[in-house]
Amino acid sequence: MAQVKIRENYHQARWDEPIIYELSTPGERGVLVPLPEQEVKDKAGDVLGKLPENMRRREAPPLPEVSQKHVLAHYLHLSQETLGANLNNDISQGTCTMKYNPRINEALAALIHHIHPSQAEDTMQGLLQIYYEFERFLKEISGMDRFTLQPGGGSHAVYTAASIIRAYHESRGELEQRNEVITTIFSHPCDAATPATAGFKIITLYPNEETGVPDLEALQEAVSERTAAIFITNPEDTGIYNRQIDKFVKTVHDAGGLCFYDQANANGMLGIARAREAGFDMCHFNVHKTFSTPHGCSGPGTGALGVRDHLAQFLPVPTVELADGKYYLDYDRPDTIGKVRGFFGVAPVIVKAYSWIMMLGADGLKEVAEISVLNNNYFQKKVEEIPGVTTWYAKGRRRLEQVRYSWEKLEEETGVGTVDVMCRIGDYGIQHYWTSHHPWVVPEPFTLEPCETFSKADLETYAAVLAKIAEEARQDPELVKTAPHKCASRRRARPEELDDPEKWALTWRAYKRKYKK
């Protein structure tokens, strides 16, 4: 059995790396540009001279001038000051499903680097086949009838859902009347923000203090002839599954609204439960989370939005279709909401997710789900043994793929809160953990998600590090409160300045103007 190891002597690279502008020496170059042949230049003449004076750049942009070795070294230093999921015990980032990202999938996605999206369809049949097949996979996994793979991320898919809901009610002449969207406080912020951007008013349901999910009665009071839709995550970000979800769906349907299922937390459900059986009209997947394409420091990702037949007419153009053995892009969809992203989505993400599913198959996807909930329950047992940790709501009930814990007791006893523990965990070679989206309904929250990627030793190590930090909080609270000590950067000295227009500095030119007068 693999070793459980707290990395006591860990120290992240700390390069005291200058800002790239401080590495600049006039005249240095990082790469030479291919210049036109002399004959081309001669025939073209003075192209810049033909520009009107007002459109010709008078002064060169003050970009840094750095040789290639030094550009590479600089960015390698910065990469070493960043903790990606493939490097560390990334149980930390609950609600994000931080899986291992297979290297083979990167190599396969690179095969489409040099495809232009406007190439003739005949010349990209392979890519379109992957789109078509991947949509088919998602239909099997969710029970939905059609998908769009165009959105650039999860929240973008949720926005697309809001756009389709708007189009649906508009098509029935009810948009003016149906201007409210219901969501829950433990659903992702985008479940409130995207319908608001799409023009809806938002009603937020709060959880029953015991069950951790909203009461059906609360929903019944909230729905009316003004209800356009509900946007709900299940299990919510707390890891608690709402057992009455089908009754929620029926209540909204009975009021004439639509039901959108935010499946950011789908990992523990693959092959186990689907949006269709619960009665949803639409659902989405964060393809980069659930199907293991990398998160890229926050993208590029892909949000896949699935709909039942009665909403398929509103999907963005183009869809990928198959006729007579040829794949093609269908723009001829009269009721479409239009587009949400240029061309047809983030193709490399689709190639990676397709490859990931192909390596696992139906049995493998179910194994992903089962191990992720087993890991979570095993891990929860270890974490709850740590003095100072509590788990809110639904006592005695199992969580699925993640848990929202609380350091409230630890904070009461030691003054060390969740942000302090979060900062300290980085000193053991573990990424800062995710506390909670705002507002913090659970006090001193932290949210952990040990998906199928992590080994038994990983789970035990993580819990042992938390236990050690809780002990430190009792023995030497200042050590935790001043952490991190061994990360690439120390704590911000005056974080309030980030909200001060006189002090914030969003670019080097702004920094120089404000601080180097």
Next chain:
Amino acid sequence: MSKVVYPYIPNSVPEVKIQMLKELGLKSVEEIYAEIPEHLRFKGTMNLPEPLLSEYELRRHVEGILAQNKTCTEYLNFLGGGTWQHYVPEVCDTINSRDEFLTAYVGDAYADHGKFQAMFEYASMVGDLLGFDVVSTPTFDWGMAAGYSMRMAARITGRNQVLVTKTISPDRYLCIQNLVKPNLELQFVDYDQQTGLLNLEDFKAKISANTAAVYFENPSYLGSIETQAEDIAAIAHNNGALCLVGADPSSLGVLSPPSSYGADIACGDLQPLGIHMNAGGGLAGFIASRDEEKYVAEYPTQLWGLTPTVAEGEYGFGDVYFERTSYASREHAKDFLGTQTALWGITAGVYLALMGPQGMAELGEGIMQRVAYAIELLKTIPGIKVPVLSSPSFKEFVVDFDATGKKVADINKQLLEHKIFGGKDLSVKFPELGNSALFCITEVHTQADIHRLVDALRQVLA
């Protein structure tokens, strides 16, 4: 219990699984799934292909499918129109594929210090190109950046109409239209079909007390450089509206920065800066403005700023004005936020650091020289009219095939036999330009490539 031990699932080892269940006092994982009522459970089997368990089998399978594609390394490509074929320096790929950046996500600035610094530097360098002090973390694409810019302008001015130049990319317009629909009315401003420039008379006639902003692109989708930019900005400002400019960053080594001719907000796409085309998957938008609170307060994106740490002289980073965002304020935020395209932002930063001012100037001038050369050669082909628009162009230009009697679609089909991807067909979305196509030439094109296009067209049109 699965017999397969999956390489990505360490605890799929049967003995480990049994041991963990035992410690939980469970017989099977089913007991955990008892949380989900029976009638909500999926009873069937997902109809998915048999898995390709080994990496070798997977590689063969996916490579086999993708081998059906023709790529722009095999074919000579003249397509642009929203995704452009530029050279990507190897260092961009090296940094882009580092697992540290590739697989990181939302860690804070302490253990992810490098990510924050790389993004601050990307914003700084794009700011230098544009002449602005504030640059957003990247959005999904240019369309989203433009739509957000318009929504920002509407909030700033309290008005609800945006005038949009008709030479905008039709696809981008569809994205913007969907994003601004509940709040804003979009109205086209016509363009001059001789010059490709915005029609100032039409603009003056349409601007009103409801106009939040005018949006134009420079260069336009049709490749024309908008030489009246200062006039457009002045008219907007005189009417209490903002001036929004969509800019191609690859042009800004030689063209004036939008800030210099009166833009209040600039936006555009980072894809030309060291990011592969990826079948259109390489898009990443940016938004930029002056450093004034009234602008900064309206950005829906994250903004990462430089701030001191407790160690004297150490640069630290953090989220600026976080309350604006939907992560902090849910439905009360400025629009919505989620996973966007940060890795492309880092990559664009690497590209600009490699290129420097000299590289960007040479890139811009070299592209314009090649375009001028290509136009001179194309002119000599009977039936081809080029340039169609008289304003100077950058990277892209319109070619009119009306007099050849052949449709662009047919010409392009025949060009495929010469292993050439011809220009984008404009005849459907820009019927006023007749039977025309949008050609794109960048630094990847050699003199011989241009001759190959011209020779092939001569044969196709003969």
